[in-house]
Amino acid sequence: MAHFLDIHKTDKAALRGIIDQARGMKDARGDASKGALDAALPLDGKMVAMIFEKPSTRTRVSFDVGVRQMGGQSMILSGADMQLGHGETIADTAKVLSRYVDLIMIRTFDENTLLELAEASDVPVINGLTDRTHPCQIMADVMTYEEHKGPIKGKKVVWTGDGNNVCASFLHAAGQFGFDFTYTGPETLDPEAEFIELARKQGVNVTIDRNAQRAVEGADLIVADTWVSMHDPQSKRERRHNQLRPYRVDDALMAQAPNALFMHCLPAHREEEVTSSVMDGPQSVIFDEAENRLHVQKAIMRWALDV
């Protein structure tokens, strides 16, 4: 079963194929209106269910639009409104949904929910973010980098701030696409040791540098994300802000790496992890990233369904 659970769990050639197909589909659409169908309708007759146990703007809209552009049909389900939120097991939910739909995308908290769903499902499952990883986002980010600057292989990517779920998928991508990865942030918020070790085993040059100014020197890409994720208790907010203030991305930091692009998966908290001047500045490609969620996820769905 071609589940898309994580970047490190997906074959390298498949990952490259997904990005190539996404670019091809994006080019083929050109400036067609958003609701126009693609020339080929690979999802014709297919039904896609999307389960959200957390809020979402980009994932929700981009998956939904993508399904429709490819001629399929989609339904958006809120975890809280399903029996899943009221005691039905994940495995039973997976078996039932498999009788109705061809593909399931889920955004959830605990990674085990995703894994149990995939294990019991008879149809492919796509990870739309867990507390631990966010692979669709980083596929869009790799696509975006390469559109602007060419191959990401051998480049230096610097993650600033919380070594969170999005950071984890960047580390996985470093192993699969072959780029260097630097983390800059406080020790208590380091990326998961297991993922650092895995990346190093795959030959990634992983650097940890507590000094943000030094860490970004020579960077090709600087990335920030919210300091407090959806799964983090709000009680952590104040301490996080105090810890992470030195890692805010501002014009001075970007000036240390004049050739670097700036990315943020969004939603951003302007003037917290990044200034508006950087978000709206010449190095930023944040809205291209958001757009490319659409294109890359269309290719992920095609790969999962083999259509």
Ligand code: CP
């Ligand atoms: N970047 C991202 O996944 O955004 P949403 O939370 O809006 O889906």
Ligand code: NVA
């Ligand atoms: N790290 C963030 C990403 C949101 C798309 C979160 O999990 O809330």
